[in-house]
Amino acid sequence: MTLSFDSRKMADALYTGQFCPMFIDGAFVPAQSGEVLDVVDPASGHQLATVPRGGAADVDVAVAAARRAFEGEWSKFTPYDRQEILLRIADLMEKNWDMLCVSDTVDMGLPITRTLGNKRRVIGMLRFYAGQATALHGDYIENSVSQSMISYTTREPVGVVGAIIPWNAPIAASIWKIAPALATGCTVVLKPSEDAPLTPLLIAKLMQEAGVPDGVVNVVTGTGAEAGARLAAHPDVNKVVFTGSTATGQTIARAGVDNLKRITLELGGKSPMIICKDADIAKAIPVAAMAVYAHSGQICIAGSRLFVAREIQDEFIQGLSEFAKSLKIGHGLDADTDLGPLINAQQTSKVEAYIASGQEEGARLITGGGRPSGDPYDGGNFLRPAIFADVRDDMKIAREEIFGPVVSVLPFDTLDEVTARANATQYGLAAGIFTRDLGTAHKMTKRIKAGSVWVNMYHAIDPAVPFGGLKMSGYGKEGGVEHLQAYLDTKAVWIQTE
Known part of the structure; x- marks a missing residue:
């Protein structure tokens, strides 16, 4: 792919170590404490910028501003007014798409060709919610009482x-949270990851x-x-929407108990990809490979448990390698x-530990797993994409979410067997199936316990289609009309006419 702009020049113009304040009540402001956080390019280790280290006091100010807006001027906006604003946001983001993508790429490492390729999805989300x-x-109900x-x-x-x-998709994640809130008339306090806070600003x-x-x-x-933590527990926040790890999601769910706030959680996964x-x-x-290697494995829906029919396993592993x-x-x-860096040194070391664990437990490393050396890799968090064979279901690499470029290949013999094994996990976010048999496809999509199941494809996401997990992968949906209902309360009205 040839870029129509100089990505490095644009990146230098955006971020040269400057301070990027946070946004509260229409103003860009520092943290009340005056403290800052460094934001680092994961591909080079160089500092991009600093941002405020906001704390509880800053969250309190932001929530108060959101409450005033909700009960004040914003409450007077009609659905048509809100639709117009969402459409203007879509137009402005489309006009500035290259800049936003460069920001995302330097902030969290996803290759520019992939960030640019998300345009249709993200702008489509804004226009979908504008339409909604x-x-x-509400509904008129024929009264059965009188x-x-x-x-x-x-x-x-x-x-x-x-x-x-x-941190793994700041543009899309920001819009997926903000757009339905604006469409329904809510107000928002957004807390981006400290590892990738620049694009949301x-x-x-x-x-x-x-x-x-x-x-x-x-x-x-x-x-x-x-x-x-303060935002999740804040008594004047009516709803929390969170995407991230299962452990953090559990903490957020507990934090919402005191004021019984609504919570939507999109959490981790250990998704099966089944090759019949x-x-x-x-x-x-290529689909099975990129189901994991997209964003160097740092995606919640990564199809990292690759179940391959025993008859074709050797051929498949060779092609995959x-x-x-x-x-x-x-x-x-x-x-x-094709593959950028992992987000930080800590995550890179964590993935390396999983690779070592796989070898210690007896899995066979077919390829990858090491760090590339020399220029241009010095200072960056790079790992070669790894493939393990001879993997058992009870191995750590087959059970736990790695969040790195590691595929575990597990052979199977029957559809009943692989379905049971695919479901034998605490997670239920996504799954993939490759088959030419329509009957097999229908049978398995019904039996697989996951929020999204793709057949002969992977990663497809549409604003009109609900997305979300089962079991420890969370609850609630994002996308589709169902998404909007989660931002709305239903009020029943009764009128005596006689």
Whole structure:
């Protein structure tokens, strides 16, 4: 792919070590403590910028601003007004898409070709929710108690929403949280990850340009333990939406008990990818590989448990290995990069520990797993994509979410067997199936316990289609009309006519 702009020049213009304040009540401000956090390019180790280390006091100010906006000017906006604003946001983000993608790439490492490729999805989300803003309505209910009574329902915004997002997709995650809130008339306090806080601040600026009133959207930067914890537990936050680890999701669920706030959790996964013996192998290999290697494995839906029919296992592993070796590792700003860095040194060491564990437990490392050396890898958090064979279901690499470029290949003999093994996990976020048999596809999609199941494909996400997990992968849906209902309360109205 050839870029139509100089990505490195744009990155230098955006971030040269400057201070990037957070956004509260329509103003860009420092933390009340004056403390800052360093933001580092994971591909080079160089400092990009600093952001405020927001704490509980800053969250309190942001929530108060969101409450004033919710009960004040924003409450006077009609659905049509909110639709217009969402459409203006979409237009501004589309106009500034290259800048936003460069920001995301340097902030968290995803190759620029992949961030640019998310345009249709992200802008589509904004326009989908804009369309939904004027389609929300209650119901008239034919009263069965008395003919002299009329009953109907209204749908009303829940109030202030606390949104906490991870570092692996700041653009998409920000919009997935903010757009439905705006469509329904809620206000938002967004807490981005401390590892990738820069793009959400750019988005806040664009939203201000689009005419979003002060206090409707606020972005507080800081750590999860400080700013995130306060936002999750805040008594004046009516709903929390969170994407991240299962452990943190459990903490957030507990924090919401005191005021019984609504909570939507999109958490971890250990998703199965099932390659049946009749699969189109040539088509399945690149899809199965990128089901894990996209973003160097740092995606919650990574199909990292690769179940392959025993009859085709050797052929599949050979093709998978050749594909993995062909992937170009490098800085995300380079147009020919396939795999960028992991987010930080801590995550890189964690993945290396999983690779060592796989070998210690008897799995066979087919390829990858080491750190590339020399220029341009010095200072970056790079790992070669790894493939393990001879993996057992009870091995650590087959049970736990690695969040790195590691695939475990597990052979199977029957569909009943592989279905049971695929479901034998605490997670239930996603799954993939490759087969040419329509009957097999229907049978297995019904039996697999996961929130999303893809057949002969993977990673497809559409604003109109609900997304979310089962079991320890969370609860609640994002996407589709169901997503919007989670930001609304239903009120029943009774009228005596006689």
